[in-house]
Amino acid sequence: MLTRDEALTLVKRHVSEENNLKHMIAVGAVMKELAARLGEDPVKWEVVGILHDIDFERCTGLTDHTLIARELLKGVVDDEVVGAIMAHNWENTGVALDTRMKKALVASDAVSGLIVAAALVMPSKKLAEVKPESLIKKYKSKEFARGASRERMVISAEFGVPLEEFLTAALEGMKKVADELGL
Numbered sequence: 429m430l431t432r433d434e435a436l437t438l439v440k441r442h443v444s445e446e447n448n449l450k451h452m453i454a455v456g457a458v459m460k461e462l463a464a465r466l467g468e469d470p471v472k473w474e475v476v477g478i479l480h481d482i483d484f485e486r487c488t489g490l491t492d493h494t495l496i497a498r499e500l501l502k503g504v505v506d507d508e509v510v511g512a513i514m515a516h517n518w519e520n521t522g523v524a525l526d527t528r529m530k531k532a533l534v535a536s537d538a539v540s541g542l543i544v545a546a547a548l549v550m551p552s553k554k555l556a557e558v559k560p561e562s563l564i565k566k567y568k569s570k571e572f573a574r575g576a577s578r579e580r581m582v583i584s585a586e587f588g589v590p591l592e593e594f595l596t597a598a599l600e601g602m603k604k605v606a607d608e609l610g611l
């Protein structure tokens with residue numbers, strides 16, 4: 429299994445836009461936090477998050493997103509990791525969303541955008557200023573960060589983390605990598 433640093437090095441070979449890289453670091457941080465709460469492997473879950481959009485700048489769109497990732501990651505990570513990455517685009521890959529890791533990746537991918545938006549509306553534009561209660565309020569406000577799919581975030585209940593606890597954990601996870609995110 430790859431370490432966090434190895435996963436980042438690999439991603440940087442295929443992803444050059446800083447915002448894309450930050451998004452993957454953020455999703456990794458959320459996954460790590462969830463793993464710790466669920467008794468799963470935090471290193472592995474973080475690596476899944478860091479790698480999940482590795483082909484984002486290479487694919488032509490949603491139809492081949494994660495298919496290129498599968499090729500890039502073959503023999504580098506195990507099938508569970510590749511499966512989770514492919515399942516986060518399940519509408520196109522047809523890979524079933526049937527494990528905790530897969531569901532966690534979908535929810536983490538969605539929540540990271542909400543949390544970035546929540547930080548950017550703070551006077552300091554810093555994550556440290558975002559409180560769990562205000563994140564929950566922003567989640568409920570349909571107008572706020574409309575692109576961040578609430579439908580995908582509520583999947584958290586399906587892997588054993590009720591929504592408000594999920595939002596709080598995700599925020600905590602991202603605060604731990606705030607420097608890397610520049611937030």
Ligand SMILES: [Fe+2]
Pocket residue numbers: 451455480481537
């Ligand atoms: Fe993503």
